[in-house]
Amino acid sequence: MSTIVVEGVEVDTRHWINGERVASATTFTDVSPIDETPLGEIAAGGPAEVDAAVRAARAAFPAWAALPVAERSAVLRRVADGIDARAEDLARVETRDNGSLLRSHRRGVMPRVGMNFRYFADWAESLRHDDREIRGHRERITYDPAGVVAVITPWNAPLMLATWRIGPALAAGDTVVVKPPEWAPLTASLLADIAHEAGLPPGVLNVVQGTGAEAGAALTRHPDINRLSFTGSVPTAGVIAAAAAPNIVPLSFELGGKSPLLVFADGDLDLAVGLAVEQFDNAGQVCLGAFRLLVQEGIAEEFLARVIDRASALVQGDPRDEATDVSALVSRAHFERVRGFVDRAVAAGAKPLLGGGPNAALGGLYFAPTILAGAEPGSEILTEEVFGPVLTFQTFATEAEGIAMANSTRFGLAATLVTGDPGRAERVSARLNAGTVWVNCFFVRDLGAPFGGNGRSGIGREGGDYSFDFYCDIKNSVFSPGGWTVSHGEAELGAVSYREAERRAVSHGEAEQRTTETDGTDA
Template identity: 70%
Template sequence: MTEHTLTVAGVAVDTRHWIGGRRVASAETFTDVSPLDGSALGEISRGTATEAVAAVAAAKAAFPGWAATPRAERARILHAVADGVEKRIEDLAIVETHDNAALLRSHRRGVMPRVAHNFRFFADWLLKLDHEDFETRGHTNHVSWDPAGPCVLITPWNAPLMLATWKIAPALAAGNTVILKPAEWTPLTASLLADIAADAGLPAGVLNVVQGYGAEAGNALVSHPDVRRISFTGSVPTAKAIGAASAANLVPTSFELGGKSPLLVFADADLDLAVDLAVEQYDNAGQVCLAATRILVEESIADEFTRRFAEKAAALKQGDPRDEATDLGPNIHPRQLEKIDGFVQRAIAAGARAVVGGTPNTDLGGLYYRPTLLTDVAQDSEVVQEEVFGPVLTLQTFATEREAVALANDTRFGLAATLATGDHERAERVTAQLVAGTVWVNCFFVRDLQAPFGGSRQSGVGREGGTWSFDFYCDLKNTVTAPKGWQDHG
């Protein structure tokens, strides 16, 4: 291991920033700790306003050339980035698992292939991005998507590279340049992506990576006057701070924030399917913004549902995420584990009952929290209203369809909702009333990049995916041309 390189399970990762096509070290560092065992993976360059300003300057300088690059060439380079990702899926999967403790099998089979798909999808969508010309009193209207400029993208730790490229790919496809600020708990795969992008021929300055803390590097980036777009995935308080900083420069923002999504289970549902959907909410140790953490079950089937749920949850294997047989790994950080347990213990003290779990897994130690289901919870209680972001679900009952909808909508969030019912007409009625950016009926986590994605209320601002991404990352222009006034040049 050299001064600026760490090795994770045999994979070398540069610990410096990537700015203007070269590696840049900072005077100070921060320690990247693995949630697998609490070991220090290495010292990472800690960005400040100095690195942030340099990255924005590099992105600004590279913008004219990249914006002028023909669509087909931009798409070709993005496909080359995808090729590079696919060649290094194993490396990326191993590093990500050590950095955020999500399941290695998921990284290998789903997450990292999805990273490559993000680049391919938006490269291909760029080539078919079009709006049919239309006429107004004989004049022709032509709609175009013009690149906006340098974009600051701030991404979370629960699916670091996948969620980063969900933003990077459309921003680059649109002809913008990018400054990525990855979460300080999980910076490593962003560094590997910088290498992959450079090897794929992405010009210097088009993609920049600044590591560090939000209050230092992040704040300097979102308040910079040369930034033209900001996209953030994370917490509501941080989004409010970013919104205040961006407002000074009138920079458009896109926010994908917290969730407290419901799973509504009606008596006419396939009960086995409903239980499977409910237990699936423990995916990634509950660290999924879209998770349906509030289970709402019709009274007549609540006892049977709870019994089957407890049986299925008990069969989940918790352990080392590098083990193929593991279903739940550890949580990300001691601070997160403390937060999760605080929610649970306060709920129990207030009268809730832990039907499943309810404590850290002391058999495993470390950052493992037992998958938990709490019943006897009040609708206005903290554990029902606030995002826990851990393997903690609540169960409430309802008597009528109207009550189910009222309970489902009774939070400040509106990211997603899941519905289990065997009645097609009921599904149509209920989904029409749910406040959510995405609703799944008898399924969960089926995602297509063509679809709009985002949240309602305090779950977010804006929508991304397909053309919606280009609408955000571009300045939409309408050119109106008169039918007369042309000179004849022979």
């Protein structure tokens, strides 16, 4: 069958290539983490489907890139309107597909999906640099569409994180081939329908489903892609980088995290406890989560008691129930991975203060909210990303010690800091190794601000101009003030290179003072 019905919503299980539905000879089974029941058989793409999608995107690129920005943006706003109109359908399908809370999809995730299109459509229309002047010459910096963009997305927030890349890429004038996650592919298929209904031309957005080993590998090594954006794990990023390297494809990687929640004794304890418990959101399957609780001595005992009390009251269960706080992990393979981290930590001496294993009352893929203490510094549980509802607890004495502990991993995606001292907030945030630092807050960011990680947390930044810096080829055009006129049998400056003009000036004893000439012209 080419369609399935999920939570009352019909979803096409075929690829979307060049404005048409395309089947594959092979399929894979999509399983709901809520109860581990199969949702349906999904078309599994490989090199042939990827090549067809890339060729379609390449063919569609000239017309889409040439479309005036205002017209492109108008199409993207219609896509946003279509997303908003179907937000409930998208929320129900994605909840069933990846197990995230329905209430979160309704209140925050799906509104953000529409915003990703609308925001970057608006931003593209205002994107410009002021002209520059150098020795009477005018320099104009412009953003040219780069070409075909490959987008490979994760399963923890598949539609929101896909559109965070698709939105600016399309607004920039690029065309896109997206490979959704095999553990949660369905809302990408619905997005294709919505974009088509909004008038997005054939080939501008293509969706190829499949596994990383087949569809993902074929896409990352394809010689006709111009940008590649990936969100996922560090090991997979290494494989992708190696595959893309021969084609010199620019990469944007948003990878893992092992972020700290750094709580000082002068901070608001109520706030700190609330932020700690918030880290169990989406069953801990959040790259930005602050899963390392680092608490200053003196308040540590009270903080820990209050966090355990609050976390014990969290409701774990079916994510379609509005009362549920913590749902299931996305797959059996991931469940076993998380359990392995905890089992190894406990075997090495860590003590579970809360949870520590599967939720015995629920069974299935439900892993109980867990807090571990007593892990050895430098141990796996403190340095590697678990990506589950597992927090670790440590204490520190001084500000310097707290900063050192916060920076003691190879990751640098985010950090959260709680303090009542403005001076400390400035000092500590400046020294934390993180792409984003939240001070007395969490998960607050304007879409125009840069987002990305340091170290093993990624490459590059996206958001606002930073997105267009990646999805565009940035051009500098230098215009001579005198055109191409000829005087005394010799071309004026602007008709010859700066190097040649300088040589002539020097030869006549007329070299200008060079206090402002280190502009890289000769590089």
